[in-house]
Amino acid sequence: MRTLPFAMRxxxxxxxxxxxxxxxxxxxxxxxxxxxxxxxxVFVPHTTAGIVLxxxxxxxTQVAVDLEAALRRIVxxxxxxxxxxxxxxxxxxxxxxxxxxxxxxxxxxxxxxxxGDLQRIFFCEFDGPRKRQVYLAxx
Amino acid sequence: MRTLPFAMRxxxxxxxxxxxxxxxxxxxxxxxxxxxxxxxxVFVPHTTAGIVLxxxxxxxTQVAVDLEAALRRIVxxxxxxxxxxxxxxxxxxxxxxxxxxxxxxxxxxxxxxxxGDLQRIFFCEFDGPRKRQVYLAxx
Amino acid sequence: MRTLPFAMRxxxxxxxxxxxxxxxxxxxxxxxxxxxxxxxxVFVPHTTAGIVLxxxxxxxTQVAVDLEAALRRIVxxxxxxxxxxxxxxxxxxxxxxxxxxxxxxxxxxxxxxxxGDLQRIFFCEFDGPRKRQVYLAxx
Numbered sequence: 023m024r025t026l027p028f029a030m031r032x033x034x035x036x037x038x039x040x041x042x043x044x045x046x047x048x049x050x051x052x053x054x055x056x057x058x059x060x061x062x063x064v065f066v067p068h069t070t071a072g073i074v075l076x077x078x079x080x081x082x083t084q085v086a087v088d089l090e091a092a093l094r095r096i097v098x099x100x101x102x103x104x105x106x107x108x109x110x111x112x113x114x115x116x117x118x119x120x121x122x123x124x125x126x127x128x129x130x131x132x133x134x135x136x137x138g139d140l141q142r143i144f145f146c147e148f149d150g151p152r153k154r155q156v157y158l159a160x161x
Numbered sequence: 162m163r164t165l166p167f168a169m170r171x172x173x174x175x176x177x178x179x180x181x182x183x184x185x186x187x188x189x190x191x192x193x194x195x196x197x198x199x200x201x202x203v204f205v206p207h208t209t210a211g212i213v214l215x216x217x218x219x220x221x222t223q224v225a226v227d228l229e230a231a232l233r234r235i236v237x238x239x240x241x242x243x244x245x246x247x248x249x250x251x252x253x254x255x256x257x258x259x260x261x262x263x264x265x266x267x268x269x270x271x272x273x274x275x276x277g278d279l280q281r282i283f284f285c286e287f288d289g290p291r292k293r294q295v296y297l298a299x300x
Numbered sequence: 301m302r303t304l305p306f307a308m309r310x311x312x313x314x315x316x317x318x319x320x321x322x323x324x325x326x327x328x329x330x331x332x333x334x335x336x337x338x339x340x341x342v343f344v345p346h347t348t349a350g351i352v353l354x355x356x357x358x359x360x361t362q363v364a365v366d367l368e369a370a371l372r373r374i375v376x377x378x379x380x381x382x383x384x385x386x387x388x389x390x391x392x393x394x395x396x397x398x399x400x401x402x403x404x405x406x407x408x409x410x411x412x413x414x415x416g417d418l419q420r421i422f423f424c425e426f427d428g429p430r431k432r433q434v435y436l437a438x439x
Binding site (some may be wrong): 169198199200211213215216223224228230231232234235252260261262265266267268270271276277278279280297300 | 306307308337341343344345346347367374375379382383391392394395397398399401402403405433435436437438439
């Protein structure tokens with residue numbers, strides 16, 4: 023049992039495309055190694071990005087591509103938007119982010135993330151490419 | 162005050178339809194009985210299922226049916242998908258799951274789930290019927 | 301370091317429009333002042349309201365307006381709904397709420413909410429105007 027509480031930790035990421043689902047499971051696991059607690063919080067401190075748990079393994083890349091395409095379709099850039107005009111404004115990216123999650127809380131079992139066999143943690147970029155961060159807490 | 166931390170617990174579920182919202186509030190309450198903590202985490206370890214808190218009481222069945230139908234409509238199986246072909250692939254189920262939540266964290270008050278009067282916990286099946294699980298943690 | 305655990309706290313809100321994103325960041329910060337813990341849970345005990353973290357600062361009002369409009373567009377009141385008829389029924393409000401979140405968990409750093417620079421906490425009203433509540437827990 024840890025005696026000092028886990029201090030919030032930051033992961034640095036870099037995305038490479040406008041819309042991109044980035045598998046960050048390995049980085050999150052590494053950052054949480056040897057922590058004792060009941061659950062891990064994965065938090066996105068951005069307003070045009072989000073977090074989802076989705077499929078890994080064979081066909082997983084296709085699931086990510088399908089999810090990227092579906093979110094572009096559900097939230098259409100051609101709609102009449104208010105928050106456009108000057109600068110590089112992107113209201114659709116904010117809406118897509120709002121449809122995913124800003125935080126996900128994953129139970130820990132014996133200090134390990136209790137993800138399902140097929141689950142991976144995806145950072146969802148909706149306005150890349152950019153430098154991004156994810157915050158981790160253990161509760 | 163409990164002296165031993167609550168160990169993560171698994172609930173076993175069985176869904177009966179392709180798309181189904183299943184009220185699991187009673188099972189979650191029973192599993193958490195006599196626990197002391199600040200909040201309960203309800204976590205879905207699957208990639209074609211999710212969790213939502215939605216309405217109970219009179220008309221609740223209709224709300225669940227409407228939500229099932231709306232998610233089928235928002236994410237259309239007729240779109241051109243990548244992750245199809247061989248096997249029983251279902252990219253739309255992954256997207257519907259991503260639009261709901263993988264985890265919800267509910268405050269505890271005097272050891273009880275602090276749900277609103279009309280709130281119930283629904284497991285959201287998007288690729289049933291199947292055996293499923295929900296993980297519970299107390300933080 | 302607090303010696304007594306933080307007891308769940310309720311914030312009282314009042315919304316003014318049918319669909320409204322209400323910035324509650326200042327109220328949440330005030331309620332959590334001087335608390336020590338790893339993360340704060342912001343929870344909505346309603347079934348026609350939700351929570352999202354979204355953009356503040358210049359243009360933020362427009363982002364909120366765009367998000368309100370997009371959710372009205374993604375979930376169309378003109379669809380054929382079951383849960384209508386007698387009374388003031390509003391299945392679309394339940395679906396919009398389900399697409400946002402019922403809870404968000406925000407890491408604490410030195411007792412402060414670790415929000416991103418542009419992030420604010422928005423209560424999402426989908427069936428106002430009404431008196432509403434938000435519950436806060438610290439874990």
